[in-house]
Structures are given as C-alpha cells and as structure tokens.
Amino acid sequence: MDETTPKTAPEPTIQPQGTPPVAAGGFDFNQPTIIALLYIASAIVGVTGLVGLVLAYVWKSEPKAEWEVSHYKYLINTFWIGLVGCIVGVILMMVLIGVFVIMAVGVLVLVRSVMSLINAQKHQPMPNPDSWLI
Numbered sequence: 001m002d003e004t005t006p007k008t009a010p011e012p013t014i015q016p017q018g019t020p021p022v023a024a025g026g027f028d029f030n031q032p033t034i035i036a037l038l039y040i041a042s043a044i045v046g047v048t049g050l051v052g053l054v055l056a057y058v059w060k061s062e063p064k065a066e067w068e069v070s071h072y073k074y075l076i077n078t079f080w081i082g083l084v085g086c087i088v089g090v091i092l093m094m095v096l097i098g099v100f101v102i103m104a105v106g107v108l109v110l111v112r113s114v115m116s117l118i119n120a121q122k123h124q125p126m127p128n129p130d131s132w133l134i
Contacts, residue, residue: 030123033121049079071125074126074131081105085102
C-alpha cells in the first residue's frame with residue numbers, strides 16, 4: 001500500500017436492537033448470565049441461589065430481548081427442580097440413598113446453569129426451557 005491509497009475504516013458491526021455491545025473476546029454480564037452465575041455460586045455460598053431466583057422473577061417482568069425470555073423460564077425451573085430434588089434427597093436419607101440424590105440434583109443444577117450461561121453469552125435462547133433435564 002502506498003501513501004496515495006486511501007485508508008478505509010473497518011466496517012462497524014451491527015448489534016441487534018436492545019443488545020449492548022460486547023467487547024471482542026469479552027464476557028457479557030447480561031441478566032441471565034448474572035442469574036446463572038449466582039446459581040453456580042450457590043454450590044459454595046448457598047444463599048445466592050435464592051437471590052438469583054428473586055432476580056429472575058423481577059427481571060422477567062421487565063422489557064427484555066427475545067432470547068432472554070426462555071432463559072428466565074429455564075433458570076426459574078432450574079431453581080425449583082433443585083429445591084424439590086434436595087427435599088426428596090433429605091427425605092431419602094432415611095434409606096441411605098438421599099446423599100446420592102442430592103449430589104445428582106446438584107450436578108443437574110450446575111449443568112443447567114452452565115448451559116444457560118453459555119447460551120446467554122451467545123445471546124441465543126434456550127432450546128427447550130420447559131425441559132426437566134438439560
């Protein structure tokens with residue numbers, strides 16, 4: 001390229017309407033991502049899962065992008081699946097299999113949270129938000 005050749009600016013990327021720009025290679029802290037991170041942190045802290053549930057119900061009623069709607073439903077279902085599974089696990093501790101049920105439910109909640117986190121970073125809806133499994 002010589003000095004007489006005009007330099008062109010790079011083409012701007014077009015973001016979907018209502019979507020904040022994300023830095024290349026960056027991590028987007030959108031609302032479903034925050035809820036999923038709170039659920040993952042609940043494996044250590046415990047109470048953050050409840051905070052995530054409250055935020056999911058509050059943010060569900062606010063205006064949002066199309067892809068976020070399925071995430072709220074998926075994450076709310078994830079919390080209730082985890083709670084019911086833990087209650088069943090505690091009851092089953094009397095017959096010595098409750099620990100395994102609680103561990104399996106914990107893994108299920110973590111996997112569902114990571115799946116939501118991955119799709120939220122891509123700004124894609126959850127494929128089947130009503131599913132009880134992954």
